[in-house]
Structures are given as C-alpha cells and as structure tokens.
Amino acid sequence: MKKDLLKNFLSSIDYDKILKPYEIETCIAWTNMLAECGIVDKKHVKKVVSMLKKMKNKELVYDEDIHFSVETTLEKLLGKKKVLAGIIRTARSRNDMVVSDERMYIKDEIKNIIGLIKNLVLKIVELAEKNIDVPMVGYTHFQPAQPVLFSHYILCFAWWLLRDIERLKDCYRRVDILVLGSAALAGTSFKIDRIKLAKKLGFKDVSYNSVDAVSDRDFIIELISCLSILSMHLSRIAEELIIYLNPAFDYVKLQKKLLSISSIMPQKENPDYLELVRGKTAKIYSNLIGILTLMKALPLSYNRDMQEDKIYLFDSVNVTKECLEVLTIIFSNMVVNKEKLEKDVEKFDYIFSTELANFVVKNFGVSYKQAYVKLKNILKYCKENKKSLKSLSFEEYKKFLGKNFSQKYYQKLLEIFDVRKLINSHDSTGGTSLNQVKLQIKKIKNICNQS
Template identity: 35%
Template sequence: MALWSGRFTENVSEFTQRFGASLPVDKALYAQDIAGSKAHAAMLAKAGVIAQADADAIAGGLGRVQERIEAGEFAFDINDEDIHMSVERALIADVGDAGARLHTGRSRNDQVATDTRLFAKQRCSDLMAANVALRQALVKQAEAHPDVIMPGYTHLQHAQPVLFAHHMLAYVWMLARDFGRLAAARRAADASPLGAAALAGTTYPLDRQMTAESLGFSRVIPNSLDAVSDRDFLLDLSYACSVSCMHLSRLCEEIVLWSTAEFDFIGLSDAFSTGSSIMPQKKNPDFAELIRGKTGRVVGDLVALLVTMKALPLAYNKDLQEDKEGAIDAAKTLEDCLVCAAGMIETMAVKPESMRAQAKKGYLAATDVADYLAKKGMPFRRAHEVVGHLVLLCEQRGCDLDDLALADFQAESDLFEADITSALDLDAIVAARTTEGGTGYAAVAEQLALAKQVLADDEAAV
C-alpha cells in the first residue's frame, strides 16, 4: 500500500499505479528533494516541532540515500509513485520513526513546488553559462575577420554589403536578449513555497524564512494557494528556451545555406558534419539541421505546459504532474543545442574570397548611387528611379554597375561626375555606414567593444 493509503481499503491497480506515477520523470530532482527535506528537518528542530536528535538522524539518513542514488545503488520502485515517497520510504527504512516525522507540517504539494523551483534555478544558470559560451565563439569569429565583406540580404536577395563581423554580432545581440530572458526566469523561480503545505499553510510554527534562506531562495511566496499552484516560472523557462531555440534555428539555417556550393561562404569542421550512405562526396551540415529541427520540440514543450495550465482551478491539481517533463526536456535540449552551435561556430572556416565575390553581384552599390544623387540635391525618390533605370540597363547588358561608363551614368543625370566610381567601391560603401549600429568599420569596432563588455557582465552574473 502507498504511504497515503490509510483512508483506502485497497491499492490502485498496477496499470493506474504506473499511469499516475511521476517517478520516471521526477527522480531527476532527487538532489533538490533531499536538499529541501534537510532544510525542512532543520527548521522543524529549531522550531521545537521535532527533537534535534531526530533532525540529525534525518539529515544523516538523507545523506546516505543521496550517496546510494549517485552511486547507482538505489533501486527506484514505481510503487513509490514519486521521488518524494521514494526518498521518504528509504529514509524510514534507514532511521525508523525519526524519518516518519520528516513530513510534519509539509505536503507533497509544497514539496514538489520547492523541488521544481530549485531545479529551474539551477537549469537557468546552466543555460546562461552555455549562452555565454556561444556568444564568446561568435565574438571570436567577428574579431578574427574584421575586414571581411559579405552581401547583406533582405528577402534572401542581395541587398547591401555588410561586414561579416557585423552579421556575427547580430546573433550576439539576439543571444544577449536570450540571456536576459533566462535571468528573468531564474528570478521568477527564486521564491520559496516551502511551508505552504497542501494549500492553506499549517498549524505548526514553521519558519518559512529560515528554510528559504537555507535553500538559497531570495524570498518567500506570500500566498499559500499561489505557492503550490504557480507554475509561471516554468512557463518563463520554457518560453526563454523556445525563443533561444528559435534564434539558434535562424543561425543554423544560415549555416546550412552558407555551407552549400552555391554560397560557399564557410566550411564546417568534419566534427560537425556527416556523410552520405550512398553519395561519397557529400558533407552534410546535419548538426545545424538537427538544431533547427529540435526547435519544434522545445516550442511544443511550451505549448503543452500552457495548455495544461489554462483551466486549472486553485490550488493543486494532479494535472500539474505534467509540468516537469516538458520543462526538463526543453532545458536539456536547449543546452545541447547551445553547446553544439558553439562548437560549430568556433571551428567553422570563413571564406572571405567567396563572400566578397558574391558581394560584387546583385547591384549592391545601387543604394549608394542613389544617395550620391540625393546628396547633390536630387530628391531621393527621383534618385531611386534614376538608379533603377541604370540597374535595368545593366540587366540588359549582362553587367554590373561598376562596369558602366561615366557616359552611361550621365545619360541618366548630369549630376553624375567622375567621382561616381568611388560610390561603387565595396570597401568605401561599407566604410560609409558610420551611424551607431551600422556596418562601417569604425561602427562595428565600437559595437564589438560594447558586446564584449555586455558579455563580461553577463558572464559574471551566471
């Protein structure tokens, strides 16, 4: 019979026992469960609810249970239903009645909420560290290639030339926002529900501040109903994971494109590529594709939890047993994706010649030619039209703008002078983007310094 079976005359069937058990999932939270129990026992003893000798026996017994679990010597039994009962049963078997006093003033409702919050806090910290590592890899690539010019795109069509470093830093800033979301999720989880009991608090003189401080929580949740039923912090974590995976998917989509023969912008390390079972020449960006694909399951984890929570009345409901598996999966999946992406970025070979060759295609100087006319007094809309005619002329001749003669330019406008050729130089086009956040050499250097400072601050905050 279960530990809660006093009111029942028969046990649940084997099927329903397995159907209702959360142990296969929540046994991953054994360390958090044991930490929470140690803190609760110490507080009970200080409050005079249990004897200090019992608290000491409980602490020793819990330590031995943890050692057995970590040594692989602990036999988890599905009949224990969840990690709380599994640990408690082993504790009672070890220390007897002292172990049976551990649950005084506590419910599995506030216990599981405590375990889950401790877990979420730790996983947020892990993910923040992995986020920093990927940003460091992107920054290193930007620093290593300060002068490499590539085509910038809109609608996946050649638009304007940009620095490769500028492109890398765009992802650094995306990931910096992801770091902020993970930090916010960690702050949301950093509140103790322990002492809320089942839903209404308890008649025992519990010191919730003491257990909160002992477990490293910054505050106590002020409402006992909210304490046991709130899973917003897991939604925050799942959302942060989903957005971060979406950003990684965008990055990996570009890695996939850039590694094709058509682009040939980068070469992936063999360590982050695979071959074909039938085509000997293939070198596939499988791991970039996997990261792109795993985004779907992480978003699914978020949606599943949202749907689980959407109609739950206060306070605890068994539905909440479904809160952990998705969050655990989302955090693990994102961490793996961040580690894999960092390895890919750190080891990829950049091909400056291929990037520059593509930057010379697609009339990327067109906007600068229009700006040339606008700076000489022509209304920009008229300048836009003039340059459109020049592009059409190039298409008809099968050439680029820098292949046109000065006479071709002057046939469209007498504002063109011999210095128009300077507006067609890739390096000059890039260098002219001097606005804050632009792709000019000086602007990118300033941006890089700022990104490194933010990165250092975030690394210190992990």
C-alpha cells in the same frame, strides 16, 4: 485488475528522480527548521539529517515519486528507528514540496543555460574578430541587398542571444520564490519560520498566498517560453549556416566530423547537426503548447494533472543545452571562405545601388525618391545591356544623371565601388563600419563578463 498498470500510471519517478539533490536539500533544511522552531526533538532531527546527507551519494529505493522515494530510503537507512522518517512530512505536503524542488532545479538550470549562451556568444565574437574586415553581400528577403562586413552580419546572432540572457535573468526573479510551508493549500498551524528557511535554501523571498503557491506553474511556462524564443534564435542561426555551407554559396566550411554522409550519394556532405538544431526547435515549441494546454482551465488548487509538467520542463532544458553546446562546437571549428565572400560582392555589384542613390541626393539636390527612380532606370539599362554598374562609362551615367554630371562627379561615383571604403562610411551608431564593429565587440565582451 492490473496492479502494475495502475501503479505505473500514477508514478512519476522515471522522470522526477532528476530532482533528487533538491528534494534531499529541502528535506535537510526543513527538518533543521522544525528543530529550531521547537516543533520536533533536536536529537531526532540530528539522526534524520545525518541519514539524509548519506543519501546524497546512495541509490534511492524507488517509490511512486521522488518524495516517497526519499522517505522510503530514509526509513531503510534509519533501520529500527524508521519511524523518525515521518518527521520530514511535518507541516508540508507533496504539493508544496514538488514546486520547491522544481524552482531550485530551474534556478540552477537558468544559470547553466546562461553560461552556455555566453560561451556561444564568445565563439561568435571570436569568429567575427578573425574575419573582422571581410566584406560580404547582405541580404533582405533572401535577395542581395547591400554590402556589409561579415563580422557585423554574424554579430547579429550575439545580440539575439544576449537578449535571451536578459529574458532568462528576468524569469529567474520570479522563480526565486520559496513556496515550501504552503503545505497542501492552506499553510500550516505549526509555528514555522519560512523567512529563515528561504535564506537557508537561497531564495530571495517567500510566497504570500498558499493557494497560489501550489496551484500555478507559470514559472515553468515562462521558462519554456524563454527557451522557445532562444531555440527560435538557434534555429535561425543554424539555417543561416546551412545556407552558407551550401556549395552555391560556399561562405563557410566545417570539418568532416561536423557533417554527415549520404547513404546513397557519395558526393554528399550534409549539415545534419545544424539541421537537428533547427528541427529540435519544434520540441521546445511543442513543450510550451503542451504545458499551456495542461494548465488550461484547471480548478484551484493543486491537481494531479500538474505531475506532467516535469516532462515538458526537463525535455526543454535538456534539448536547449544540447543545441547550445553543438552550435558552440560548430562555431569553434568553422572556417570562413573570405575569397568567395568578396567575389560575390563583385558579382552582385547592384548591391551598390542604394549608395549610388545616396550619392545623387548628396550631390544634385534631389529628393531620395527622385534619386531612387534614376537608379531604377540605370539598373534597367544595365539588365537590358548585360552590364554592371561599375562598368558603365561617364557618358552612360550622364545620360541618366543629367548635364550637371561631370568627370569630377564620375570619379567620385567610382569610389563608391571601393567596398571597404563604402562599408566604413556607414559609421552611424550600430552601422556596419569597422569602427562600429569594434565598438560592438567591446560592448558584447563587457556584457558577457558581467556576473
């Protein structure tokens, strides 16, 4: 029989050693609680706690998992009094210990991820402020649609990310539950004080069903679900920037250190960092499907299958943090090509069509559907005669808009092609006007400054 194979097959220490600080912290709090409740001798507890504190800065003697590794190391540090190490097992099981460690880890990482999201949001806002009144072509169906401010367009990213923060905060509420004291599945006959323990470990509440406490991983599934939505947003941001960097668009530029060269084509500068942000989304999605599949149809209560949950958890957290930091660096070093953005507005002047239809509705008392048809006919005429909307004469417009179309209306119509004036007319709440952009920047900053 291959002893090493069997031993390694059971072991999770290679990945759950990341839980070391949480395991030690829960052991200290638990042991002190046992003494306070009169379950174990305070003298013994003092010695055990002293060694646990020393362990924080020491390499562990690695065993099957983080729990046995801490206990084995504690025995070594206690020397002749190693029997005292067994105190930390009193009234609890690895089943509730691991969930406690995971919940503490997730609480910290949610805070870390929210901090990273806020950093990215503020860099997006900073770029928007630097280019606050630059017009660009807005797209729907990846086709030129209407003129908008570049700042308004990219602030869309900020709102995505702020909603991701809200989801993570909501997830945090359900993670912030102490399960320690549930033991294997039935609780314990020892007179422990879980409420006091929760306060010591910084948990808002305790679990109220010991079977539930050790048998479910919905709090991990929920976190990875939140990170999947976040990574989808990061992927879309990356894709948008990849498009903007394409020479056919040339809307933004990055320093060479944020681009990669081709191994065969000397002219190429590839947005590999952005492509990997986009690609790593697949890892988060895979982790979500993985843990859902892991938990599917498991009988109550704890099962060793759940040991694998940490693989999905740690990878999702680490990948998410990396992607957030990379995008923050990219936004910090991005230069906007204002001239090209404005040039494309002039080039695709049919993006003014919607406002021309609005003009017809406002001035000639027709329905929007009737105005839409008139503009479709004007655009058809422009295409057939290779003309732009802005270049059409008074007579040409009159042909489509009727006898009531006068020179006065023609002059008003031409004002629509003043792109900044047009954009600023879109001053409905949440619109693309400069005024509305300034308001949303203020609101975003206020949200980011909240705790």
